[in-house]
Amino acid sequence: MNIKKIHTGKLFLITSLIVLILGLLLGVFASLNYILPGNLKETLGFISLRPMHVSSVMFWIILGATGCVYSGLEIIAKKKISNILSLIQWGLWIVAIIGILYSYITKKFGGREYWEFNPLWALPIAIAWLLFLINFFRSVKTITQWPVYVWMWMTGIVFFLFTFIENYLWMIPYFREHFISDTTIQWKVNGSLVGSWNQILYGTAFFLMERISGNTNIGRSKLIFSMYFLGLFNLMFNWGHHIYTLPTEAYIRYIGYGVTMTEWIIFVRIIYTWKQSVTDIQKHYHYFPYRFLLAADIWVFLNIGQALLMSIPAINMYTHGTHVTVAHAMGTTIGINSMILFAACFEFLSGKCESFNFDIKRLNRVFWFSQVSLFIFWFSLNIAGIKKAVWQMSLHQVPFSKMMEGLHFWFILFAIAGFCLMATLTSVALTLVKAYLGCMINTRRQKRTFFQETSLIN
Amino acid sequence: MKIKPIHIFSLLCILFLVYSFNIYLIPLHSKMQEGFDSKIASEGRLVWQKYNCQSCHQLYGLGGYLGPDLTNIYSAPGKGEVVIKALVKSGTTQMPSFSLTAKEESSLLQFLKSTDASGQADPRNFVVKSNGMVESK
Numbered sequence: 001m002n003i004k005k006i007h008t009g010k011l012f013l014i015t016s017l018i019v020l021i022l023g024l025l026l027g028v029f030a031s032l033n034y035i036l037p038g039n040l041k042e043t044l045g046f047i048s049l050r051p052m053h054v055s056s057v058m059f060w061i062i063l064g065a066t067g068c069v070y071s072g073l074e075i076i077a078k079k080k081i082s083n084i085l086s087l088i089q090w091g092l093w094i095v096a097i098i099g100i101l102y103s104y105i106t107k108k109f110g111g112r113e114y115w116e117f118n119p120l121w122a123l124p125i126a127i128a129w130l131l132f133l134i135n136f137f138r139s140v141k142t143i144t145q146w147p148v149y150v151w152m153w154m155t156g157i158v159f160f161l162f163t164f165i166e167n168y169l170w171m172i173p174y175f176r177e178h179f180i181s182d183t184t185i186q187w188k189v190n191g192s193l194v195g196s197w198n199q200i201l202y203g204t205a206f207f208l209m210e211r212i213s214g215n216t217n218i219g220r221s222k223l224i225f226s227m228y229f230l231g232l233f234n235l236m237f238n239w240g241h242h243i244y245t246l247p248t249e250a251y252i253r254y255i256g257y258g259v260t261m262t263e264w265i266i267f268v269r270i271i272y273t274w275k276q277s278v279t280d281i282q283k284h285y286h287y288f289p290y291r292f293l294l295a296a297d298i299w300v301f302l303n304i305g306q307a308l309l310m311s312i313p314a315i316n317m318y319t320h321g322t323h324v325t326v327a328h329a330m331g332t333t334i335g336i337n338s339m340i341l342f343a344a345c346f347e348f349l350s351g352k353c354e355s356f357n358f359d360i361k362r363l364n365r366v367f368w369f370s371q372v373s374l375f376i377f378w379f380s381l382n383i384a385g386i387k388k389a390v391w392q393m394s395l396h397q398v399p400f401s402k403m404m405e406g407l408h409f410w411f412i413l414f415a416i417a418g419f420c421l422m423a424t425l426t427s428v429a430l431t432l433v434k435a436y437l438g439c440m441i442n443t444r445r446q447k448r449t450f451f452q453e454t455s456l457i458n
Numbered sequence: 459m460k461i462k463p464i465h466i467f468s469l470l471c472i473l474f475l476v477y478s479f480n481i482y483l484i485p486l487h488s489k490m491q492e493g494f495d496s497k498i499a500s501e502g503r504l505v506w507q508k509y510n511c512q513s514c515h516q517l518y519g520l521g522g523y524l525g526p527d528l529t530n531i532y533s534a535p536g537k538g539e540v541v542i543k544a545l546v547k548s549g550t551t552q553m554p555s556f557s558l559t560a561k562e563e564s565s566l567l568q569f570l571k572s573t574d575a576s577g578q579a580d581p582r583n584f585v586v587k588s589n590g591m592v593e594s595k
Binding site: 041046048107109170173176181182185186244246252253312313320321322323393 | 481508517572582592
């Protein structure tokens, strides 16, 4: 096999789709604990299923983001990425994923929330990311006057590495022995890590918009650059809105509050440009990357609106620690990140093969079904969260278990909608994987026939 | 001089690094909690992580949503050390039972005790100030 001919961007995208399918299945199993308390508790249980689900979907986003950057660079950079480096990076990720899942199944925890696995498995991830960073800079140094999406990719890659290392500061007793600062840093990490992969994915969304519309000004407009810097400013300083109730230094909370409020500018801009984006999208109505980008656009509107309200301390006091936060997290990871990634997969994986002639009617049905399921999923979590918020502020609280029983209906709705989401998103992911593999097999077969025919002639 | 993206990026990065290191230095100039062995409490946090308690429970709103927030469990009426020990040992309908060693159990209890003493997580104990910020009563 010729290593140079491997499309590592596509390899990362296909791997991310497979990891997504696994993550969705695990999510359905984990959600059963909300309607069947104690499900599998003495075997896998929620204690393993939750991190298995969360890590898998996080890896879908991170591997997918990596695939998007590599695929994008193959198109715009004069100097191609090093396939040796990217294949080692991919191999390290596979080792890490297997190790992490093994760590969860055998209940060998030890890490912090969202990264609960044995910290040993963070090492291959860190090395893989370092290789990604080297490969990225080797390739982009040939691009003059970076468009905004290259800036966003660079920001995401650099900040992910910085924050990922920061994520393990707790291993040093100096940090761990001071509970409040340790928790402050943990929230800082959580906020900035999400901001990092958002930079890569939003950058990809701009790249796709430019490519689909053919308007190369998108990536160089001053307005888009100012939005990028506003996003970066928020990535760096807005995480303080997570810790209004934590007795840490007051200035951290005030900075978080003040910086988050600048996001209203982004929100107002979304509303202002809404009409234009809808018109553009209608022009390309049957074009899948565009459809998924439109979906992401709508979910950005809903989720930024929700995030802004949740960041106001007086409202945050109610919603903090409730399922409203879960609704926001799920809304962004599925509604925004996953929709952008699906758009990117359709754009980057598609080729001239017959296997990419999708059944548009079927895919359209699946698309709409997934959007409706996601809305019900998001809505039921929000209602459960609001009910919990009322409970935690009431003077005469019933016990926690009683309150949870009162949310049973909303949890059933959440689990059903979750199952439908799993079914629809898995169907989209499988369609893409099958089409890509079908194309690869066809190309190989054609090559073989060609060589056989030429050898016969000779 | 024309301002280029690299200038704004570099300025923001410098501000970010200053802000980050300022946060890393907090333990140096803030008081340690009195009456607690911070070393044992920090070992208790490792026990919390080892058994993945954060999967279902929160501390100051950080953690899972299946079980209650445990920030102030140590001093909550009808709870405290004895109840915590019993729950860890026997589990509940939702929670599995755990076999902690005596050392792990005492570190975990010390961790929960010091967390409890660090502040209040119950939102009912907060008031909204005129500038919109919330503050513990």
